[in-house]
Amino acid sequence: MVLPGTPFVLTQDEADLASPVFSDGRAKNISLASDGAVRGAAADPDARGRLSALMGRYRAWAEDTLMSHAPSYAPALQCGRASLRTREVAEGAESPRKDDRRLHVDAFASQPTGGKRILRVFTNVNPEGQTRDWQIGEAFETHAERWLGRLRRPLPGEAWLLQRTGITRARRTPYDAVMLGLHDAAKLDVTYQREAPRRDVAFPAGASWIVFTDAVVHAALRGRYLLEQTFYLSSEALARPEASPLCILENLTGRTLI
Secondary structure, three states, X not given: OEOOOOOOOOOOOOHHHOOHHHEOOOOOOEEEOXXXXXXXXXXXXXXXXXXXXXXXXXXXXXXXXXXXXXXXXXXXXXXXXXXXXXXXXXXXXXXXXXXXXXXXXXXXXXXXXXXXXXXXXXXXXXXXXXXXEEEEOOOHHHHHHHHHHHXXXXXXXXXXXHHHOOOOOOOXXXXXXXXXXXXXXXXXXXXXXXXXXXXXXXXXXXXXXXXXXXXXXXXXXXXXXXXXXXXXXXXXXOOOHHHOHHHHHHHHHOOOOO
């Protein structure tokens, strides 16, 4: 959904933060964690404070905007990280699994959601007017049917060991394992990336949009300078829980995944 109405705009005091000079060069994004810590930045304390204030302001704006469109989500909404993405997407990634130019659905290897939806608000803040270019792929159910028969099932005790050793921050449920399998299978299949159905979408500078990125097959091809806020939402809070990845996957597999 592309948002109508008043856009989120960088103030004059924030405009210089849309620059790669504030990135540490290692992390893909500069981010504001839920505990208020700024990560991925190589900046002096004053600049880090300004980055924190910008992402905090965006977080509040994104939450207010989301509540204006879906107020029923309020009791179940959980706020995740905000990020400022200064890297040009076309610069690529260090591995195919981390390459957002490849069609995929979102799933986090170290942060299982336990069935919660991943809902993200994006704003293109490129000061030079560059579009943020995406591709949107096939329907989630079609995508899941394509890969489910090829996914590896976790070994007994694997989820416990991953959490125990700190590789995951919570227990990886069967649902999380399937979602991560879908993410990796699509990204690693060269033929799929070349031949899969898709359509191009260009988000102009100043545009904001909301996406359930766990269910929308997508790829980010080009663009620099993006603000993003991640939210988590229980499937039960949806107007149509049956359309959630959890319900679709349980219907396709015939198993309870949470």
